[in-house]
Amino acid sequence: MDLTYPPEAEEFRTQIREWLRENLPEGWFGPDGERNPDFHLEGEERRRFNREWPAKLYGGGWICASWPTEYGGKGLSTMEGVVLSEEFDRAGAPMRADFFGDTLVGPTLLQWGTEEQKKEFLPGILQGRTRWCQGFSEPGSGSDLASLACRAELDGDEWIINGQKVWTTQAQNADYCFLLARTDPSVPKHAGISYLLVPMDQPGVEVRPIKQVDSSQEFNEVFFTDARCPADNVVGGVNNGWKVAMTTLGFERGTSATTGYRRFERELDLIIDAARRKGRLEDPVIRQKLAWAHSKVQIMKVNGLRSLASVLNKDRKAAAIGALNKMNWSEYHRTVMELYIDIMGMDGQILSGGDDEQSVPGLGRREGTPEYPVSAMQSAFFFSRSETIWGGTAEIQRNIVGERVLGLPKEPKPVKPAATAEK
Numbered sequence: 565m566d567l568t569y570p571p572e573a574e575e576f577r578t579q580i581r582e583w584l585r586e587n588l589p590e591g592w593f594g595p596d597g598e599r600n601p602d603f604h605l606e607g608e609e610r611r612r613f614n615r616e617w618p619a620k621l622y623g624g625g626w627i628c629a630s631w632p633t634e635y636g637g638k639g640l641s642t643m644e645g646v647v648l649s650e651e652f653d654r655a656g657a658p659m660r661a662d663f664f665g666d667t668l669v670g671p672t673l674l675q676w677g678t679e680e681q682k683k684e685f686l687p688g689i690l691q692g693r694t695r696w697c698q699g700f701s702e703p704g705s706g707s708d709l710a711s712l713a714c715r716a717e718l719d720g721d722e723w724i725i726n727g728q729k730v731w732t733t734q735a736q737n738a739d740y741c742f743l744l745a746r747t748d749p750s751v752p753k754h755a756g757i758s759y760l761l762v763p764m765d766q767p768g769v770e771v772r773p774i775k776q777v778d779s780s781q782e783f784n785e786v787f788f789t790d791a792r793c794p795a796d797n798v799v800g801g802v803n804n805g806w807k808v809a810m811t812t813l814g815f816e817r818g819t820s821a822t823t824g825y826r827r828f829e830r831e832l833d834l835i836i837d838a839a840r841r842k843g844r845l846e847d848p849v850i851r852q853k854l855a856w857a858h859s860k861v862q863i864m865k866v867n868g869l870r871s872l873a874s875v876l877n878k879d880r881k882a883a884a885i886g887a888l889n890k891m892n893w894s895e896y897h898r899t900v901m902e903l904y905i906d907i908m909g910m911d912g913q914i915l916s917g918g919d920d921e922q923s924v925p926g927l928g929r930r931e932g933t934p935e936y937p938v939s940a941m942q943s944a945f946f947f948s949r950s951e952t953i954w955g956g957t958a959e960i961q962r963n964i965v966g967e968r969v970l971g972l973p974k975e976p977k978p979v980k981p982a983a984t985a986e987k
Contacts, residue, residue, distance in 0.1 A: 599656030618692035661692025676800035699743030716745035759805035825864035891961035
C-alpha cells in the first residue's frame with residue numbers, strides 16, 4: 565500500500581475546515597480543532613440546529629459534493645471526497661441530509677437512471693427535502709435476497725405492487741422507497757427483479773414500527789397492498805433490478821473507508837474509561853482484551869487506507885476487500901460491546917440512561933422511551949447485535965472473500981432429495 569494525499573487535496577482540507585468553523589455553533593470545537601466533548605446542544609437548540617443544518621450544507625455545496633457538476637455536485641475527485649469525509653468526521657459534524665438519498669439511491673440514479681429520473685429525483689436529494697427508505701429485505705428473503713416474493717404487475721402506465729418488506733429503516737418518515745419487486749416470475753430468480761421508486765404517501769402502503777430492545781423504533785415492516793408507482797419509475801430497465809441493487813449495496817458497504825475506524829476508536833476510549841472507573845484496568849484478562857481491541861481498531865485504520873488505495877488503483881478485488889472490512893469491523897464490534905458489559909458487571913444490567921434521546925458513538929441520536937431508559941453505550945451494545953447482518957451477513961462476506969480473493973470454488977447449492985415412492 566502506497567497512499568499519499570496530493571497537495572490539492574490538502575488545500576481542499578483547509579477550505580473545509582474554515583467552512584466548518586464559520587458555520588458550526590460557537591463552542592463546538594475544542595483546542596485541538598476536533599469536536600469539544602463537553603459541548604452539547606440540548607432541547608430547542610438541538611432541534612433548531614437539526615432544522616437549519618441541511619440548508620447550510622446545501623448552501624456550502626457539501627451535500628453529494630462528489631456528484632458531477634451538471635447534476636448539482638462539486639465534481640470532487642475520489643481523494644477530495646475522502647478528505648471531505650475525514651474533516652466532517654473530525655469535527656463530528658453531520659454530513660448528510662438523508663443517508664439513503666445521498667449515499668445509496670442518488671449515486672445509483674447517477675449510474676443507472678434516465679435523464680428524466682435524474683431531473684425528477686436528484687434535486688430533492690441535493691436540497692435535503694426528499695426522504696428515502698430501502699425496500700430490499702423480506703421476512704423470507706434476507707441473505708438470499710434474490711428469493712424475494714414482493715411482486716409488481718404492470719397495469720397501463722402504473723406498476724401495482726403487493727408484498728411485504730421488513731427491517732425498513734426510517735420508513736415512517738420516508739417520501740419514497742427504492743424497492744425490489746418480482747416483475748417476471750417465469751424466469752430464474754435473479755433475472756425477474758426490477759428496481760422501483762415507489763411513493764410512500766399513498767393508499768395501500770402501511771408502515772408498522774418494530775420496537776427494538778433498546779426501545780428505539782427506527783426499523784419497520786412495510787406492507788404494500790395494490791400500491792402504485794409510475795411505469796417510468798423503473799431504474800436500469802425492467803427485470804434488470806438485480807444488477808442495479810448490487811450497485812446500491814456496493815455504495816452501502818464502501819462509504820467510509822478512511823473514517824469508519826474513528827467511531828470504534830472513540831467508543832474504545834469510553835470503554836477504557838469505564839474499566840478505569842470500575843477498577844478493572846489492573847485485571848490482566850481485561851487488560852489483554854483491551855489491548856486486543858486497540859490492535860483491531862488500528863488494523864481497521866490500515867485496512868481503510870488499503871481499501872482506498874485499491875479503489876484509486878482500480879483493483880478488481882476492491883469489492884472483496886470491502887467485504888473483508890465489513891466482516892472484520894462488525895464482528896469486532898459485537899465482541900467489544902460484550903467486553904463493555906463484562907467490565908460494567910451487574911451495573912451493566914441497570915438501565916442508566918435519561919428520558920431523552922441517546923447519543924450512540926458514531927451513530928448519533930437514537931430515540932428511547934422513559935419506560936426503558938438505556939444509556940448510549942447500552943444502546944450501542946444492542947445495536948451491535950445487528951451489524952453482522954445488515955449490509956450483507958458475515959457468512960455472505962466470507963463467501964465473497966473466499967471466492968473472489970482466495971479463488972475457492974463457489975459454495976455448492978443444496979441438492980434437493982429425490983422424491984420417494986409411496987409405500
